[in-house]
Amino acid sequence: MRSLPTIAAAAASLALACSQGGDAAPSLTMPSRAGHAQRWFPIVAGTPHATATCDDCHGAFDTFAKFDCIHCHTGDHADEAALTTRHGAVPGFQFASEACYGCHQSGVGVDHAKLFPIVAGTAHATAGCAECHVDPANRRTLGCAGCHDHEQAAMATAHAAVPDYAFDSARCVRCHAEAQVDRVAAHLPFGIAPGLKHSGSRAACLTCHPATRADKAWAADFAVKDCLVCHGDTETTSHHTQISGYAWATEACIRCHPTGVN
Structure with a gap:
């Protein structure tokens, strides 16, 4: 059986890892900003969400698996009608945080013209996001044949x-x-x-x-x-x-x- 000093030392080590916001204890839900960018979403310096805190995105929930994109964004981003209009060419658009993340996993807008033409007048102008991107977890999985x-x-x-x-x-x-x-x-x-x-x-x-x-x-x-x-x-x-x-x-x-x- 471990002695109390040993347990105390281990606890202190874990506490230090948390206070530093590092990845020393990967089982803890407090990665560094670089680790967060690598695993889930970019929040490092130079990105649009560099100043975001944990509570900004996850504070309203009891699990980090849930997040809220909408409440932080002011102006058009917080206006459901305006945002729906902006996404008028995106069939199936939803004013929901999960939908935001599904299309904006890098935290920035999608310039689809650089990827594939879907603007008005092109052959795929009426295609819905989910019609082409059949795997929500991987936007590179396409469904052309489908x-x-x-x-x-x-x-x-x-x-x-x-x-x-x-x-x-x-x-x-x-x-x-x-x-x-x-x-x-x-x-x-x-x-x-x-x-x-x-x-x-x-x-x-x-x-x-x-x-x-x-x-x-x-x-x-x-x-x-x-x-x-x-x-x-x-x-x-x-x-x-x-x-x-x-x-x-x-x-x-x-x-x-x-x-x-x-």
Whole structure:
């Protein structure tokens, strides 16, 4: 059985951890601001909620699992009618703290234009948040295929000339990051239409364009091309022994074969 001094020392250690607001005792519900940002919500210096206290968000409840966003925000943020109007293009909007956090987990507004076009006049202007973001705990889990499930056969037909097509949401946004529809016939001057040298299995979008965009890590960067993944060094070099200045490099391939043919 532990002695009283030992128990007292342990209690003092825990009290010190609490008073410092640190993560020394991870079982306690008092993380540092950096720990809070890492686990739940950013409240570190430089963020909109840097001056928020525990009670500001959790003071009205007997558990830290509950929180209140609305009471702290003045002006439009505290005006249900004004906030509902501001979210007029967000079907299913709710004037509730849980809904605030569901869409604003970083504590700032959502500039959706940088992610995917949903403004008036675009194909997805009437889409509700929950229609695309099917997992409330992870906004990166998309439901493109769920919305278009009634069109699966039609989608397969439309992508008949795309060998690496898959009826998968992540694949949808990888090739259609701007909701654009790129036509095989318009892939010029480098032709990949049926019947051409680089059609069929030799025209896999993500094989020729394996890189992702700097601004959208989930999207293919179609400005970056890779010929070498299919055209090996030994075989390709042996076919160019009489070509002065030849180099086994994608830029050289495109420069001499801009249309994809000999």
